[in-house]
Amino acid sequence: MADRSPAPRIITSVARNSLKPLGLAQRGRSRLWIDDHGWWLGVVEFTPSRTAGSGLRVGAMWLWHDVDHVAFNVEAVRVGPEPFCTEDRFTQLAIGLGRQAAASVTALREQFQALPDVARYLMFRPVRRGYLWDGLDAGIAAALVGDPDAARDQFERVLREDPLAPWMVEAQGRARELHAMAPDRDAVTAWVARAVDSCRSKQGLDPAPLAIGGTDLLVE
Numbered sequence: 001m002a003d004r005s006p007a008p009r010i011i012t013s014v015a016r017n018s019l020k021p022l023g024l025a026q027r028g029r030s031r032l033w034i035d036d037h038g039w040w041l042g043v044v045e046f047t048p049s050r051t052a053g054s055g056l057r058v059g060a061m062w063l064w065h066d067v068d069h070v071a072f073n074v075e076a077v078r079v080g081p082e083p084f085c086t087e088d089r090f091t092q093l094a095i096g097l098g099r100q101a102a103a104s105v106t107a108l109r110e111q112f113q114a115l116p117d118v119a120r121y122l123m124f125r126p127v128r129r130g131y132l133w134d135g136l137d138a139g140i141a142a143a144l145v146g147d148p149d150a151a152r153d154q155f156e157r158v159l160r161e162d163p164l165a166p167w168m169v170e171a172q173g174r175a176r177e178l179h180a181m182a183p184d185r186d187a188v189t190a191w192v193a194r195a196v197d198s199c200r201s202k203q204g205l206d207p208a209p210l211a212i213g214g215t216d217l218l219v220e
Contacts, residue, residue, distance in 0.1 A: 005052035007084045010094045018098030019044060022105055032070060035105055038208045039063050039196045040118070042108050043070055044101045046094075047081055053090070055081035056097045058104040060112060062137055066195040068202040073137060074121075076104045119145045123154070132158050132171040139178060144189060148182040155179040 035042030047055040056079040059072035119141035139154030158175040181187040
């Protein structure tokens, strides 16, 4: 059922005031805002509740996953949806969410200023059993910064899991491919550049110079 309350209008207005000055772009007329960094995205979603209202989700997406949907590979903040009560009360709530979104976007930018920052974060975050993409991401980042031993350790972690679902089989297939090429940084960089370029196309984003592995790449 369509939300006929003023909530969508209020959220859009607040998001434009809080996120547009930071350079984020609204995806169409949705509640989704994108902070484009070439090979990764900052993602802000003012999540709808089952009734009129909004929550907030902010995170980072690594474009080497090459998917046609937005994903939260790293979650910075998640606020449960609040229902719409009155316009004045919801406006104050939305303003608070907008400020929180802007602060989270700024924090992600500072945390992930360069690939080595991303690699350190991914390789040293706590292991979550069953989250195969975590190991794959850490392995890719390690290979890109020139640490093939750490990369292979991460890919082997992925391969040790029981593939209980099709997506796990897919993750392990990528891990095997990347495990074999991990010592060849240029090969991994080219693999990632192709994946990122394909993902950007699927996401409706223009080609961009990709600062990966210490080299600016523009994949045509």
